[in-house]
Amino acid sequence: MLLTILGGRGAWPDAGQACSGYLVEHDGFRLLVDPGYATVPRLLERVTPDQVDAVFITHGHPDHCADLNPLLRARTFCDDPSSPLPVHSLPGALDAVLALDRPGMLASAYVAHEFTAGSRLDIGPFHVQTRLLPHSVPNAGVRLxxxxxxxxxxxxxxxxxDVVDLARDADLFLAEATYADQVPEDSRRYLTSARQAGRQAREADARHLLLTHLQPGTDMTAAQAAARTEYGGELGIAVSGLVVDLS
Incomplete structure (x- = not known):
């Protein structure tokens, strides 16, 4: 299994960066997870639009799904349109992004597969376990x-x-860490700090922790140091272009 980080910023993409976006490959199958703002240009540096085999989206916030629109446009407007792209999401999560174009314009480019958080499914060679995790909108954590x-x-x-249960004994734990140490009080139910992510990785016995979704302006060194106070395993930051070979 190979993971390529397309982007790892939360909320919006600051200069030269992209929001959440991850390409996961195994046995020639390419699964795109969370195509957030500015991820498609980075994706297209590596593959053509028709080489994406499926998409999985955790929730409907645009920093996790907005670039589904240009990906579907690329597949629609190319000279030789490919078969519909399977797009897996929670019910209603993609209503806003799919409404960006006139009704029906992108209909031939994708086929929607809605799932309920907590369900299991297979996407190509990936066995997928999902879990409803607390956020301001329904969000499905995923175990591939x-x-x-x-x-x-x-x-x-x-x-x-539930985060610890989902991440139990994972080879790689890609964990939201919007803030380094302290999450603002009004977001503490919905977001995680790097320190908390480190604690969860330790409790789950995860072998490798990658911090992602850092708020623009967050000091990466401080985030890594905060996670290190709780976690002693392999630790890094999800930055655009990083490739991790889980094998």
């Missing part, structure tokens, strides 16, 4: 298993025992 390797991604979430 393929080739005896496990990647867990939180989407956006407040601290919860």
């Amino acid at each position: 298993t393929a080739g005896e390797r496990v990647l867990v991604y939180t989407g956006d979430t407040g601290p919860s025992p």
